[in-house]
Amino acid sequence: MKRGLRRLLKVAVRPMKSERAHGGRVIHSYRGYGSRTEVFLIGRVFRQPGLNLPTRQDSLMSDLVDLVRRSIRWGIHDVEVEIRVNDTRCVVTTDRYGYFHANIELDEPLPADRVWHQADFRLLTGSGDPGSRRARATAGATASTDIYVPPPDVDRVVISDIDDTVMHTGVANKLTMFYRLFFEKAERRTAFPGVASFYQGLHEGADGQRQRPMLYVSRGPWSIYEVLETFFQINRIPVGPVLFLREWGLTLQHPMPQKAEDHKQTLIEKMLSLYEDMPFVLIGDSGQHDPEVYAQIVRDHPGRISNIYIRDVSRDGRRSDAIRELADEVSRSDCTLTLAEDSATLAEHAHQHGLVSKSCVEQTRAEGEQQRRRHPED
Template identity: 55%
Template structure:
């Protein structure tokens, strides 16, 4: 049946992405290290990752193809974090040694006492891991440090701000992502061009850091990274996720109260001289959290952009009240129905170029035209 072909392609691509982290061990199993892209300043860098113990691939399993991918997905499901592994991280002449927590995670705060080159933004951090009864593992990861001339920090939510989060919408997104290949409607219309414009700034040549926060677990890291890359959204130094801690003994996600506030506090402290833009959505508590941050960091937040994801009058009224609370600050809260209004405000504030604004307008217009044609077909 011809209708099965796209879905078979969808499943094949999806399984391959989920299996991708398992390819690094070449089927040998044992201890594996999965570092996440890091970030930092001239004073300190942050590098996160996880150390796993995973099963070997059976000799009867082929080295590539859907059967190999399925076996790797199975290995991924049953792999376990390795606690108390010793992790040494070195960047330039700076190094730090720490141990993994009970879930195998490490979260390194590495002070920079020996200066790093300032003519590059991406630096390599070398990672060396030892654990009892396991062969040592060496790997590396990129760490982003903004150039000295950076003039703005952008912190964005992911869920319902960059991408849809409802179950039905996620299935549509994944289908478009892996069957129809790169397609701008896997993300909110205009998001890619908006974030590119914010990254490049008014001159079009800046390299501003864009840091992302999500309520999702680290297990979806590869999926999000693929989503960002195929949709031409600046990937940023790291996707801040949280460990849900789901296991047979703990079948429900661990509570992660103040997760977003804690991370934003960390970033604003690290980049203590940079003004900041916060981007979120109206569906959760982004407006309330962001309003608290404006009050806690007077003069630091240039604008709050809230994407309106529903038309609940009570919710809109609550956000309007928050906007009124910020009238006497230097920050304006903008409740936007689409990316165009955000881009217009950012351009008026001198935060994106005229070319960037036109790119957002063009992308949203093209999306609406595609929707119109689909409705007529």
């Protein structure tokens, strides 16, 4: 129990470690994505107290202090952030929660000899009050992040849901998720059997050389970004460029998360526009509205979605029948929709359609069987 708590604490305060010295205003950036001529970046500017307490670095007390600092930080609205990607510069303004979103058309294409590039950030305004802005850089308020750009010969984009598709439900419930991630061999119990091998196969392709973009979307809040990254690393799931979460908008006046029913559809449509020459593979589950959302995407963008994979988690015959009707519908647009309870069945279908190798199918099946033997209760 003590080891689990300490491990949880380490991950929970990880973003604070590099920000301990600055105090005050902080730019927290997330990994970006894009093409050689256009990139997208997301980040947040927030204020956190210094709490200059005399604690030994990397001690339990210092972690607890950092956790308090993270818990009481707040986003700063209406401040300007300068972003540089190579020789291209732009300035964006934070929203009411301190977040900024940048869609940058580059002056010069990014080099084609690598997939990871860098963006640099600098805070320009000195106050969150628009009436007292000072157009100067704030000392220490800088950051950088990586940007993923697919290689020139990539053939597909994969977008996957997270909740009940990659991992058991719990992303939207922080306490449940923390428990599953850090206690009782959680790294083996949270991911569905075979997910790691199947997703690695999709990322690499049948020839092992594709390096396809793996984009993940969740209804969870941005505040669990680092925890999700740790989950992906623990379970050997290719994290791809980014995780797409959302701002819950929690306030004293509105203590419940804001609804964002079009969050996933908006993301997919943005990706279809960015990677306009590539077909897409969409992965979701039967528990919510993934099949309906994906079928609507096929209707709106005929010919762009090649395969849809749905993990059957509903255990409801009527739900399964409704999804099979959607499968018949999308098949008329040269798209296949596959419904299955296990990753091995999905991988077998993907192999038949040239998306993954035969070894991926074998590894997915072996991984699933091994995981089920270890945890038959799952």
